[in-house]
Structure formats: structure tokens, C-alpha cells
Amino acid sequence: MKTLSVMHMLFVQDMDRAINFYEKTFTLKTLQKSPFWTNLDCGHGLVALCSAGNKTELKETVLILEVDNYKEAIKRIEQNGGQVIQVGEPYPGVPIYNVVFIDTENNQVTASQKAKE
Numbered sequence: 001m002k003t004l005s006v007m008h009m010l011f012v013q014d015m016d017r018a019i020n021f022y023e024k025t026f027t028l029k030t031l032q033k034s035p036f037w038t039n040l041d042c043g044h045g046l047v048a049l050c051s052a053g054n055k056t057e058l059k060e061t062v063l064i065l066e067v068d069n070y071k072e073a074i075k076r077i078e079q080n081g082g083q084v085i086q087v088g089e090p091y092p093g094v095p096i097y098n099v100v101f102i103d104t105e106n107n108q109v110t111a112s113q114k115a116k117e
Contacts, residue, residue: 006045008063012105013056017081018049021104025076026065026111049105056106063109070097070113077101077111090115 012018015035022028028040028047038049047063067073074084081104088098095115103109 007039007048008045008061009048009050010061010063010103010105010107010109011059012049012051012107014105015049015051018103018105021080021082022047022049025073025080025082026067058102059105059107061107061109063107065109065111067111067113070099070111073099073111073113080104 010018015033015038019030019033019038019040022040023030026042028042031039031041031046036051040047040049042065065073070087074087077084077099083102084099085102085108086098086100088096088100090096095117097113097115099111101109101111
């Protein structure tokens with residue numbers, strides 16, 4: 001058996017708004033789209049958007065999007081309707097900048113950048 005891909009699913013209330021956020025903020029590409037299920041590709045895995053349940057309360061997730069410029073990610077998140085709630089700085093043993101944010105569908109997500117050595 002061979003693992004083909006990694007996919008992380010997020011619940012959304014408005015499919016078009018969610019697609020717009022992830023395409024504009026992180027340049028993910030839409031591979032397949034329907035009102036119920038959409039697959040977005042980042043080149044190294046898939047983000048699935050699912051409208052089942054349609055929950056509006058904050059939905060905690062462990063989706064981490066690795067980026068090459070966390071400051072640019074902050075700017076894009078805010079420009080595209082997301083809300084940055086915390087920026088974690090690197091510390092001994094964890095050489096990562098973590099930008100914790102809420103997307104347009106009330107999912108808590110992290111954008112992460114490895115610190116330069």
C-alpha cells in the first residue's frame with residue numbers, strides 16, 4: 001500500500017466565500033467544486049471544504065499551512081476577511097513563526113514559517 005496524498009477537511013457555511021479566501025490568501029488551486037464539497041490543492045496536499053453540518057461556531061482544527069513569509073501571510077489573511085488572533089515567535093526547540101487565525105468560515109487555522117537559521 002502507498003499513501004497517495006494528505007487531505008484536511010474544513011467545514012464551511014459559504015462555499016464560494018471559503019474558496020475565495022483560500023485561493024486569494026494562500027493561492028490554493030481549486031481541483032473540484034460543488035456546493036457540498038470542494039478540493040483545493042497546494043501542491044503538497046489537499047484542503048477539502050465541506051458544507052455538511054453548516055456550523056457557525058468556532059471550529060478548532062489542526063490545519064497548518066506552511067508559508068515562506070509569515071508577515072505576508074498576516075497581510076493576506078487580514079485583506080481577505082480572516083482575523084489573526086496570535087503570532088507565535090520562535091523559541092529554543094521550536095524554530096517556527098506560527099500565525100494563528102480565524103478564516104472566513106470560523107475555522108481556527110495556523111500559517112507557519114520556519115525561522116531562518
